[in-house]
Amino acid sequence: MTDSTSDDPRGRPADAPDSSVDEQSPAVVLRGITRRFPGVVANDGVDLRVERGEIHALMGENGAGKSTLMSILYGALRPDAGEIELFGERVEPAGPAAAIAAGIGMVHQHFMLFPGLSVTENVIYGQEPVRRGLVDRAAARARVVELIERFRLGVDPDARVRDLPLGVRQRVEILKLLYRDTRVLILDEPTAVLTPDEVDRLFDVLRGLAAQGRSVILVTHKLGEVLAVSRRVTVLRDGRVAQVIPTAEASAASLASAMTGRDVELDIVHPPGSPGRPVLAVRELTVARRGGRPLVDSASFTVRAGEIVGIAGVAGNGQSELIEAIVGLRTASGGEVRVLDADVTRLRIAARRRAGLAYLPEDRGAVGSAPGASIAENLAAGFQRGSLRSRGGLLRPAAMHAHARAIIERFGVRAGDTRSPIRSLSGGNQQKALLGREITRKAPLLVVEQPTRGVDIAAVQAVHAELIACRDAGHAVLLVSAELSEIRGLSDRVLVCYEGRLVAELWRDEATEERLGLAMAGDS
Structure with missing residues (x-):
C-alpha cells in the first residue's frame, strides 16, 4: 500500500476544496446533464439539486438513467452536455479521485473492492494514515474497528474480502465512506443485502450525518425506504426528470405512478401453492x-x-x-x-x-453471466445442446438472437442490440434477463x-x-x-x-x- 498525501489520520487530501466558500449554496447542483450511449440517451437534460444536510432520494425504473447520472457526479463518466456545481463552485469532471477530494463518496451496485486484501486494507486504501513516512497499520485498524463498533456493522476488520458473503461486502463499502468522512454520500441500492434491523441502523447513521450538514443521495427502488428517510425525491423516467416531490407530500402509490407513468397495484397477495411430490x-x-x-x-x-x-x-x-x-x-x-x-x-x-436444476445466483456478474459476452450468448447458456444447435453441432446465430429477443420481450428487459455485451445492461435488467433464461429452461x-x-x-x-x-x-x-x-x-x-x-x-x-x-x- 502506498503513502498517503497527508498526515491526517483519516487521510483527507491536503488540497481538498474548502466547503465554507458559500455556506448557503446547495451541496450539489446538476444542470442539463446529458449522456448518450450507442442507441440510447441515458440522461436527457437532467437537473438535480441537493441541499446541505438533506437526504435526497433518486428513483426510477431500471434503465431510467439513475446510475449513469450518479456516475457522472462521481466522475466515473463524463457528460456530453451540462454543468456540475459542488458547494457553490462550478467543477469539471476529472475522475473519481477528484470527486473524492471534493468530498463526494459513492457505493456502487457492483462492489469496488480488492478481494485479496483485508477489510481494513480495503477501507483505508488511498487514504492511509501515515506515521514517520510509513503506513500506520495499528492506527488504521483502530479507526476501522471504532467505526465497525460505533455503527454496529458486524464486520471482521482482518477478514479477506474474497471470503465474505455479498451482504458483508456491502457493509465494507459503506465503511469506506464512513472512514473518509465524505460530505456527499451517494448510495446506490445500499440496503439490497441488509436485514430490516441493519437498514434501520443504516438510516440512523444517515440521519445523523444529515444532521451534521452532510448530504446523502439515496438511489433505491424501495418505496418504503424513500418515504422513511428522505426529504425530497427526484424521479427519473426514460432519462428525464419526471417529477421532484417533497417526501411529506408523497405516497408509495404516487411514487410508483411517477416512476412508471401509470397506476401500479401494490401489496399483491398471492394465493398458496398446491404441493405435490x-x-x-x-x-x-x-x-x-x-x-x-x-x-x-x-x-x-x-x-x-x-x-x-x-x-x-x-x-x-x-x-x-x-x-x-x-x-x-x-x-x-x-x-x-x-x-x-x-x-x-x-x-x-x-x-x-x-x-x-435451474439456478439464478445472487452474484449475477461473477457467477450468473459472462459480462464481456453478448446478451444473446449469455441467454443461450444452457440451451446450446438443444434447439439453438445446428445439425453440424454448431450454434445458429439467428436462433440465438431470436431466443434472446423472446426472453427480452417476455421479461420486460430494456435492451438494445442483442449483440451488445450483457454488462451494458443496467443491474436490474441483467437480473431480469438471467432470471428469464433460467425460468425458460422449465x-x-x-x-x-x-x-x-x-x-x-x-x-x-x-x-x-x-x-x-x-x-x-x-x-x-x-x-x-x-x-x-x-x-x-x-x-x-x-x-x-x-x-x-x-x-x-x-x-x-x-x-x-x-x-x-x-x-x-x-x-x-
Whole structure:
C-alpha cells in the first residue's frame, strides 16, 4: 500500500476544496446533464439539486438513467452536455479521485473492492494514515474497528474480502465512506443485502450525518425506504426528470405512478401453492470450515413440486454456502442432495442441471453471466445442446438472437442490440434477463437467490408473477432473499438459517415479521 498525501489520520487530501466558500449554496447542483450511449440517451437534460444536510432520494425504473447520472457526479463518466456545481463552485469532471477530494463518496451496485486484501486494507486504501513516512497499520485498524463498533456493522476488520458473503461486502463499502468522512454520500441500492434491523441502523447513521450538514443521495427502488428517510425525491423516467416531490407530500402509490407513468397495484397477495411430490431432498447436508464450526451444519429439508420454500437469514449465516452446495459450486463434506430420484451430491454442475436444476445466483456478474459476452450468448447458456444447435453441432446465430429477443420481450428487459455485451445492461435488467433464461429452461427445480435485487417496483411485480406461475405450473422453487416482505409474500414455507443451521420452519401463516426476526437472531 502506498503513502498517503497527508498526515491526517483519516487521510483527507491536503488540497481538498474548502466547503465554507458559500455556506448557503446547495451541496450539489446538476444542470442539463446529458449522456448518450450507442442507441440510447441515458440522461436527457437532467437537473438535480441537493441541499446541505438533506437526504435526497433518486428513483426510477431500471434503465431510467439513475446510475449513469450518479456516475457522472462521481466522475466515473463524463457528460456530453451540462454543468456540475459542488458547494457553490462550478467543477469539471476529472475522475473519481477528484470527486473524492471534493468530498463526494459513492457505493456502487457492483462492489469496488480488492478481494485479496483485508477489510481494513480495503477501507483505508488511498487514504492511509501515515506515521514517520510509513503506513500506520495499528492506527488504521483502530479507526476501522471504532467505526465497525460505533455503527454496529458486524464486520471482521482482518477478514479477506474474497471470503465474505455479498451482504458483508456491502457493509465494507459503506465503511469506506464512513472512514473518509465524505460530505456527499451517494448510495446506490445500499440496503439490497441488509436485514430490516441493519437498514434501520443504516438510516440512523444517515440521519445523523444529515444532521451534521452532510448530504446523502439515496438511489433505491424501495418505496418504503424513500418515504422513511428522505426529504425530497427526484424521479427519473426514460432519462428525464419526471417529477421532484417533497417526501411529506408523497405516497408509495404516487411514487410508483411517477416512476412508471401509470397506476401500479401494490401489496399483491398471492394465493398458496398446491404441493405435490418431492423434487429437492436435502439430508444432513454439511459444509465444513477449517478450524471452526461448519459453514452449513446438518441441513435437512424438502421442496415439493408446486411450492415455493423461502430461506431467510442475516447475510453471512450460511445461506449462500447452503445453496452453493446444492447447485454444485461448493463441495459438501457430508450429507446428501437429491433432485427427483437422482443423487446429485457428487455430480458436477452441468450434470446437476441435466438432472433438473435451474439456478439464478445472487452474484449475477461473477457467477450468473459472462459480462464481456453478448446478451444473446449469455441467454443461450444452457440451451446450446438443444434447439439453438445446428445439425453440424454448431450454434445458429439467428436462433440465438431470436431466443434472446423472446426472453427480452417476455421479461420486460430494456435492451438494445442483442449483440451488445450483457454488462451494458443496467443491474436490474441483467437480473431480469438471467432470471428469464433460467425460468425458460422449465426445469423441475428452480433455485433463486435475491431475484429482485436492484429491480424496480413494476419489475418486482413481474418477477414475482413469473415465480408464482413457475410454481403453479408444477415446478419446485427454492428462494433465498434478504427481503422479508418478498419471503413472506411468495413462500409457502419459510426456513430460517442461523450460524449455518436451519433453526426454524414456518408455514406461511406463521411467518410473521416478528417470528422471522427472532429466528434470524437465533431466538427460535
